[in-house]
Each structure stands twice: as C-alpha cells, then as structure tokens.
Amino acid sequence: MYCRRLILGRNVCSVCVELKRGLKEIYRMSQAVGDNKNKVYKVVLTGGPCGGKTTGQSRLSSFFESIGWQLYQVPEEKMTFFCCSGGVKFTNLSKDQAYRFQENLLKTMVQIENTFFDLAKQSKQNCLVICDRGLKDASAYVDKDDWEKMKKENNWDEVDIRDNRYNQIIHMVSAANGAEPFYTVAGHKTRHEDLEGARQLDKITAAAWVGHPYFDVIDNNTNFEEKINRMISAVCNRLGIDVQDRLSSNSRKRKFLVKQVGELKKFPQFQDFDVQHDYLVTPSRKMQARIRKRGQHNSWTYTHTIRRPEISNEMVELRMVISNRDYKNLFAQRDERHSSIFKKRRCFLWNNQYFHLDMFEDSCPPECKGLILLETYTTKTGDDLQLPDFLEIEKEVTNNPKFSMFNLSLKDPAQFKREHLSSVTSDDGL
Incomplete structure (x- = not known):
C-alpha cells in the first residue's frame, strides 16, 4: 500500500x-521532456553494405547540433582497415590467431567507446553519442561457439553488451535489399560484395541485434532522403523530442x-x-x-x-x-x-x-x-x-x-x- x-x-x-x-x-x-541536464544518449548505427550509414551519421549529427546537443561520433574499428593498413591477411592466420585478433579488436572497441561515453558524461550539454556499429556486430562474423567462448573468457554478459550498453540500435537496410539499382561498390576500397553477398551480410548483421529493447529497422520503402529522415525521426521519437514538421515521418x-x-x-x-x-x-x-x-x-x-x-x-x-x-x-x-x-x-x-x-x-x-x-x-x-x-x-x-x-x-x-x-x-x- x-x-x-x-x-x-x-x-x-x-x-x-x-x-x-x-x-x-x-x-x-x-x-518538459528533455529538460534533464547532461542527458547522454548512445545510439548505434549499423546495417548492411550501402545502407546509408555514413550519410546517416552526418545528417543525424547535423540535426542534433542544430537543436543544441553536443555530438560525439565513435569510429568503427573495421577488421578490414587493420588488414589493409597493417598487413594482416585472415587467410594466412590460424584459427587461434584469428580468434585472438578478433578478441583484441573487440577489447579495443570497448575501450574507445568507454572513452567517448565518459567524455559525454562530463559534458554540460545534452549529448548524443553515435557509434559506428556496436559490440554485437562482431558476433555476426564469429562462429557461435567462439563467440560464447569469447564472452566467457572476458566476462561479457549478453544482456549488458546488447541491451544495457546502448540506448538504441538503428539498422539501415542495405540498398541490395529493396533498392537494388542504387547498390554500388564504387569508391569503397573495402566493399566488394555482390547483391546476394550484401543481402546476406545485411541479414546476419540485423539478426545480431535482435532482442534489444529499442531496435529500429529503416528499410528502403521510400526514397533515400525520406529514409534518412525516418532514421532521424526514430531517434527523436525514442527521446521524446517533438520535431513538428521538420521531418516527415508517420511511423x-x-x-x-x-x-x-x-x-x-x-x-x-x-x-x-x-x-x-x-x-x-x-x-x-x-x-x-x-x-x-x-x-x-x-x-x-x-x-x-x-x-x-x-x-x-x-x-x-x-x-x-x-x-x-x-x-x-x-x-x-x-x-x-x-x-x-x-x-x-x-x-x-x-x-x-x-x-x-x-x-x-x-x-x-x-x-x-x-x-x-x-x-x-x-x-x-x-x-x-x-x-x-x-x-x-x-x-x-x-x-x-x-x-x-x-x-x-x-x-x-x-x-x-x-x-x-x-x-x-x-x-x-x-
């Protein structure tokens, strides 16, 4: 009582x-929604190849800066980046070497994210932290048994790294799934997937985040401009920010x-x-x-x-x-x-x-x-x-x-x- x-x-x-x-x-x-001082909101932008993730980060940052928020963007620790610049070729690695390499990349990612998260907490403004992919993205590219082993060895809890670490997950569906004429690998040094390969990557990446309480999938049912606006609206809606007629979204x-x-x-x-x-x-x-x-x-x-x-x-x-x-x-x-x-x-x-x-x-x-x-x-x-x-x-x-x-x-x-x-x-x- x-x-x-x-x-x-x-x-x-x-x-x-x-x-x-x-x-x-x-x-x-x-x-007054949003009056809390130093609100820190951590969103992951993920998705398949050619889904609009890069453009989405830029537009999301610009929008929130325009309404007075502090912005931080956590860069993606791509395995392909290390392979290209560091001389690492996975085809030459043993199974144990590949496992340890991936594990260390994730540890690096955790530390980089934590650095940005801590910086955001010290900000005197409301702060949006945009993560270019998140920890669970890695599980899509690791054998299931290896992933379970990696979590156990590092004391990583599935609910913590998926649900508690980030406030919201945005999956930008690849153009290879519903906007095929716009799918291209031109101008991307690390992108080489054909349409079917891109669809498979999109599918396994999305599946990795199934279960997060605030998971939004932005598909290709509209033109690209509206797709980006829908993504921004999804973040605003979760935060309770009234965008009025600034964005067209009827979700x-x-x-x-x-x-x-x-x-x-x-x-x-x-x-x-x-x-x-x-x-x-x-x-x-x-x-x-x-x-x-x-x-x-x-x-x-x-x-x-x-x-x-x-x-x-x-x-x-x-x-x-x-x-x-x-x-x-x-x-x-x-x-x-x-x-x-x-x-x-x-x-x-x-x-x-x-x-x-x-x-x-x-x-x-x-x-x-x-x-x-x-x-x-x-x-x-x-x-x-x-x-x-x-x-x-x-x-x-x-x-x-x-x-x-x-x-x-x-x-x-x-x-x-x-x-x-x-x-x-x-x-x-x-």
Whole structure:
C-alpha cells in the first residue's frame, strides 16, 4: 500500500521521504521532456553494405547540433582497415590467431567507446553519442561457439553488451535489399560484395541485434532522403523530442491479436525475454507512469516511462533507462489499483520488419491471462504491412482500448472508471 498523505503532498513520516522525492522527480520530468541536464544518449548505427550509414551519421549529427546537443561520433574499428593498413591477411592466420585478433579488436572497441561515453558524461550539454556499429556486430562474423567462448573468457554478459550498453540500435537496410539499382561498390576500397553477398551480410548483421529493447529497422520503402529522415525521426521519437514538421515521418505502433503462435521451428532467429510491468502512483490522473523489468538468464534492464497529458491531440512519452536501485525505489510507489503484468516477449525480424510477440503469463489478471499480442512500429498502413505467415492473426487491435496494457492491468476497471469520472472537475495538480 502507498501512503495517501504522500499523494496529497502533506507532511509525511521519515519512511515516506524517499517516495516523496521520487514523486517530485516524476512530476518534474513530466513538465518538459528533455529538460534533464547532461542527458547522454548512445545510439548505434549499423546495417548492411550501402545502407546509408555514413550519410546517416552526418545528417543525424547535423540535426542534433542544430537543436543544441553536443555530438560525439565513435569510429568503427573495421577488421578490414587493420588488414589493409597493417598487413594482416585472415587467410594466412590460424584459427587461434584469428580468434585472438578478433578478441583484441573487440577489447579495443570497448575501450574507445568507454572513452567517448565518459567524455559525454562530463559534458554540460545534452549529448548524443553515435557509434559506428556496436559490440554485437562482431558476433555476426564469429562462429557461435567462439563467440560464447569469447564472452566467457572476458566476462561479457549478453544482456549488458546488447541491451544495457546502448540506448538504441538503428539498422539501415542495405540498398541490395529493396533498392537494388542504387547498390554500388564504387569508391569503397573495402566493399566488394555482390547483391546476394550484401543481402546476406545485411541479414546476419540485423539478426545480431535482435532482442534489444529499442531496435529500429529503416528499410528502403521510400526514397533515400525520406529514409534518412525516418532514421532521424526514430531517434527523436525514442527521446521524446517533438520535431513538428521538420521531418516527415508517420511511423506508429500497430498491434494485432494473435489466436495461435504455431510451431517454434517456423520462427526466424529470435530472442525471448521475461518482462514485468508495474504502474506507479502519479500526481495527476491525466498522467501515466510505469516501470519495466526485462531480462534473460537473470540479467536485467530497467526502464521508467512517463506518459504526459495530451498536447495538441498527441500523447507524449518519455522513456529512460534506470538503475536497479532506482527501480526498487520506484517499485515501492506502485499503484495498488493495478496488478503487475508478466509476459514472455519474443523479438524477431521478418521481411525486414522488427516484431514483438507478447505472450501474457498465467500470473496476470484474468483479462489478459493467455493473451497473445503482436506489435511493430511501421509507416505502412492497412494491408500494406505484411504479417508473419506462421502466426494465426485474429484481428488488428491498434486503437482498441481494451487491449491497452494500462486497462488490462486494472484490478477493478469499473471502480477506476467511476473514480476517474468523479475527478474530471477536480484539481489534478498540473
């Protein structure tokens, strides 16, 4: 139970001091998205050959500099660079030599990234750190057993290096997949792949990042200029930055009710996660706040989400990664009108589209026990969006409030509705 005196803003006992501080922080952040001092946001730009990654870095940097952010760009430690300039030829290396060489490159990459991350933390401005590829890109080019061995020897945790190290992953799909006339190797000393080779590289690179909580795939369904704008919009949307009409992007979340999952062997490569959602008490009924715990093999990431009241008919969300300590403090502020939501989240790529399949567990409230929902972010509308053919889709429920997590978690929907209606004319403390 939460202290009602705390919610009303009255004097509280010492036990509630920490909870009151947390509520004040929620209220402060709800007033203006992006007002936090020294926000550091780390994004990885990855993708297949000729996907627009180089141009994307430049344009992303220019855009964020124009809105007052400090920019740092972490260079890519290409194996091909070392091969060309250092005389290393992988064909002449033994298996053990190649393994150690790749391992040392990754260690170098970790140190270089950490140097930039530390520099960003010391900045007095909001700071965007753009990584030209990330640590998980290397796993796409290493034998699976070697990758597991390398992680074990270096004490690298999969969740940490994929989910916790970077705030967002942007995969720029190769022109070889959907924009073939624009694919070229001209002017690139280290690029030699034909169309099919480029498609394979694109596929394995994208698969390496499946499972990251904020993974955006930018395909070739539009012209190149719009592709770059969609990439910039994806970063802005995750940060809660309102770009207004500066960028043209109509990506939105679409949600589908799944009747049956089908056989596991029909799925493409996927990652499964255990997820727990809890809603928090907020200073206003017009505001929503929740925390999420998401992980694999007892390794976790924690997220705090605040949904502000509508502005110009649009809901604004602010998401931030938090520490285990912050999660525990916020967990004490759970709204007792809501049940915890437990689900298994399966992340996978299908036809260059990133999907989340949420399978709600038996410990959930009756309204969502056994429920299966498929979600994706896309610019496509109607039947233009192709859905996985190995799933039995019942219907689209994108705008159906019955399937919102907020409503699904309510212990007594009727009572909540009565409380909400009775407070319409009251002072919500905004």
